[in-house]
Amino acid sequence: KILVLLLNEYLDVVCQLVMSHGGTIDKIVGDAVHVIFNAPIDQPDHPARAVNCALAIDRFATEFMLKKRQQGLDFGITRIGVNSGPAVVGNFGGSSRFDYTAHGDAINTAARLESVNRYFGTRICVSGNTAQHCPAHFFRPIGALVLKGKTEAIETYEPVSEEESHSPRVERYLAAYEHLKNEQPDAGRMFSELLEAYPDDPLVQYHADRISRGETGATIAFDKK
Numbered sequence: 001k002i003l004v005l006l007l008n009e010y011l012d013v014v015c016q017l018v019m020s021h022g023g024t025i026d027k028i029v030g031d032a033v034h035v036i037f038n039a040p041i042d043q044p045d046h047p048a049r050a051v052n053c054a055l056a057i058d059r060f061a062t063e064f065m066l067k068k069r070q071q072g073l074d075f076g077i078t079r080i081g082v083n084s085g086p087a088v089v090g091n092f093g094g095s096s097r098f099d100y101t102a103h104g105d106a107i108n109t110a111a112r113l114e115s116v117n118r119y120f121g122t123r124i125c126v127s128g129n130t131a132q133h134c135p136a137h138f139f140r141p142i143g144a145l146v147l148k149g150k151t152e153a154i155e156t157y158e159p160v161s162e163e164e165s166h167s168p169r170v171e172r173y174l175a176a177y178e179h180l181k182n183e184q185p186d187a188g189r190m191f192s193e194l195l196e197a198y199p200d201d202p203l204v205q206y207h208a209d210r211i212s213r214g215e216t217g218a219t220i221a222f223d224k225k
Helices: 002-020 045-072 105-120 168-181 187-197 202-212
Strands: 024-030 031-037 080-082 089-094 098-103 122-129 138-146 154-160 217-222
Touching: 002 024, 002 031, 024 098, 024 154, 031 105, 045 080, 045 122, 045 154, 080 105, 089 168, 089 217, 105 122, 105 138, 105 154, 105 202, 138 168, 138 202, 168 187
Parallel strands: 080 122, 138 217
Antiparallel strands: 024 031, 089 098, 122 154, 138 154
16 A cells, blocks of 8 residues: 555656656556657657656656655666657547557667666666757767667767756766767776776766777667567
8 A cells, every 4th residue: 555655746746747748658567667759749849848848757757756765765777768759649448448549669779768877877867869859958968879679879868957957067078078089099087087087977987997898989789678
């Protein structure tokens, strides 16, 4: 009973945030909420809506997690994947039941991006397909990901605030990432120095570890979902 009450308390606010940003709740599976934008009503700004919604959910979920942990409840981290692309949307089912939902590679990719957050220590992973349509938002690159079952890499980004985007941490990260992407030999040194300066930055830690294992470049292949 406690678990049901806790989950409903969490999902109630998440669903409210989705609807306040004009999103459509596709389905709820356990503690996961599947959301689509630009359907059933056209939304020309749907990529920005999706990112704004993700940021709002992240703010709430982080506060909710901390509050519940202070109460002695081990509530986990909320991870979010955002992607844009074509999908088949409509009522699917039979004569006795219909399900208004979306199908397609863009949907599967969003789910995969949610999953890979756990490797990077990020909470929101946004595809380049979405980020390129959000000029008012600020991001730092995560990597070019080749997701399980895919052959082409997808550029991915972590949203940051405007203030963070001008901070020494993010500016130094962007410089180091550019060297990593271009496979320049000093990328390892730059990430090591970054890690020393910002030891609590999990994305810096991730790339520093990759380089220490002899990996080069910003393309990362996954053999797991």
